[in-house]
Amino acid sequence: LDLIGLTSVVGAVLGSAGVVGLVLGFAFRDIAENYIAGILLSVRRPFEPGEHVVIDNREGKVISVNSRATVLMTLDGNHLQLPNSLVFKSVVLNYSKNPKRRFDFSMFIDGGQSIREAQTIAMAAIAKVEGVLEEPAPAWTVVEFGTTGIQLRFYGWVDQHQSDLGKVRSEAVRQV
Numbered sequence: 001l002d003l004i005g006l007t008s009v010v011g012a013v014l015g016s017a018g019v020v021g022l023v024l025g026f027a028f029r030d031i032a033e034n035y036i037a038g039i040l041l042s043v044r045r046p047f048e049p050g051e052h053v054v055i056d057n058r059e060g061k062v063i064s065v066n067s068r069a070t071v072l073m074t075l076d077g078n079h080l081q082l083p084n085s086l087v088f089k090s091v092v093l094n095y096s097k098n099p100k101r102r103f104d105f106s107m108f109i110d111g112g113q114s115i116r117e118a119q120t121i122a123m124a125a126i127a128k129v130e131g132v133l134e135e136p137a138p139a140w141t142v143v144e145f146g147t148t149g150i151q152l153r154f155y156g157w158v159d160q161h162q163s164d165l166g167k168v169r170s171e172a173v174r175q176v
Contacts, residue, residue, distance in 0.1 A: 030085070031068070037084035038067045051096035055087055099161045100133065103169040107176060108149040115142060115150060122154055125175040131163030132156045132172060 042065060047053050049062050053072070060072030060080055069081040095101060109118045119140050126138040136157050143151040154176065158168045 030083070033085040034068045034083050037088035038065060038069075041065055041070070041084055041088055046092050047094050047096070051094055053095065054093040055082055056090040058082065096160070099159050100136075100157050101160045101165055102136075102155055102157050103165055103172070104153055104155045105169065105173050105176075106143060106151055106153045108151050110149050111145070113150075115152070118152060122152070122176045126154060126156050126172045129156070129168060129172045129175055131158055131168035133159060 047062050049064055051062050053060070053062055055070070055072070058072065058074070058080060060074040063071040063073050063079075065071075065084070067084075069083055070087045072080040072082065074080050107118075107122070109115070123138055123140065126132055127134075132138060133156070138154065138156045140152055140154045143153050145151075154172070156168070156172055158165050
């Protein structure tokens with residue numbers, strides 16, 4: 001090439017090819033990363049369609065996992081697409097994997113009232129609510145003593161495959 005005088009042309013072509021390669025590499029990096037993450041998510045299967053998850057502080061039910069994105073339906077009915085690379089790198093909280101799920105709520109009682117009596121009444125009320133599991137049994141704790149009274153926190157467990165967590169929790173609050 002030096003004899004024909006084409007060294008500068010070859011240098012320009014190779015230099016341009018290098019620049020074009022870099023540009024294409026950066027342009028398709030996200031696409032390739034999401035595609036590979038989609039394959040790895042399909043193999044690992046950290047969640048299934050219909051399961052309730054939190055991914056990168058975004059909560060919803062899984063609709064699908066495709067080659068580019070994981071699709072969630074948020075709890076308020078919005079369609080949310082998360083790039084698979086983000087899903088793969090994020091902490092995933094799957095509420096649906098374990099059928100047993102705990103709920104809790106707090107109540108205040110007057111400072112002059114008996115904590116033991118309030119606890120006994122509340123535990124009996126929670127235990128009677130349809131959907132609250134006997135094992136693990138309902139529980140309670142004293143959260144704090146304040147100027148407005150004593151704050152108690154109550155806990156119960158639900159088999160979320162058989163009962164609606166929100167409805168059981170709401171009924172337990174109402175009963176207590």
